[in-house]
Amino acid sequence: MNLQLAQIKARLSTLSPICGPSIVITIDGPAGSGKTTLAKLLASELKSVHTIHMDDLYEGWQSTLTPILTLKLQDLLETLQSTLKVIYEPYDWLAESKQSAISAPAPEFLIIEGVGSGQSSIRKFVSLALWIEVPAEEGLARVLERDGTAVAQYLPAFLMEQEAHFKKEESRNSADYRLSGLGTV
Numbered sequence: 001m002n003l004q005l006a007q008i009k010a011r012l013s014t015l016s017p018i019c020g021p022s023i024v025i026t027i028d029g030p031a032g033s034g035k036t037t038l039a040k041l042l043a044s045e046l047k048s049v050h051t052i053h054m055d056d057l058y059e060g061w062q063s064t065l066t067p068i069l070t071l072k073l074q075d076l077l078e079t080l081q082s083t084l085k086v087i088y089e090p091y092d093w094l095a096e097s098k099q100s101a102i103s104a105p106a107p108e109f110l111i112i113e114g115v116g117s118g119q120s121s122i123r124k125f126v127s128l129a130l131w132i133e134v135p136a137e138e139g140l141a142r143v144l145e146r147d148g149t150a151v152a153q154y155l156p157a158f159l160m161e162q163e164a165h166f167k168k169e170e171s172r173n174s175a176d177y178r179l180s181g182l183g184t185v
Helices: 002-012 035-043 067-083 120-125 136-147 155-169
Strands: 023-028 049-053 085-088 102-105 109-113 126-133 177-180
Touching: 002 035, 002 126, 002 177, 023 035, 023 120, 035 049, 035 109, 035 126, 049 085, 067 085, 067 120, 120 126, 136 155
Parallel strands: 023 109, 023 126, 049 109, 126 177
Antiparallel strands: 085 102
């Protein structure tokens, strides 16, 4: 992992923007694999960065890896390319509703992390696609530790959706780098 992480960090300075002025990096992989941790680590290496968490783009447990999500991702990146702004409405899981829109100037780096971020419909905008994974039982344990047992009732359906999504989108095989979430990340 450390060798790959060093390679990824070295590659950051060689990337070119293909979505307006922004270099888009996606970090996909199963729930609990370490995507958010990796995003934070990469963001700490960058000066001009904005990170979007897929949890902010889902609309509750009933609307996660759906065509609506695909349209949101496409719209977000098309808007970035045309208006030079990152604009999206994050979802508030406690209130079960969208929050006020976030609008920010186009950063040099836009990191989109979370399950579903590496889908095929947005790959033309992505300069670097990362995949991170862990064994299923480890990922599940991490999710329960992080989010609490209240999410346990939703996880079986989400994990099935996740696997179907990854198979359909070939997210793992299309990544530029595949990393293990075991250990440091």
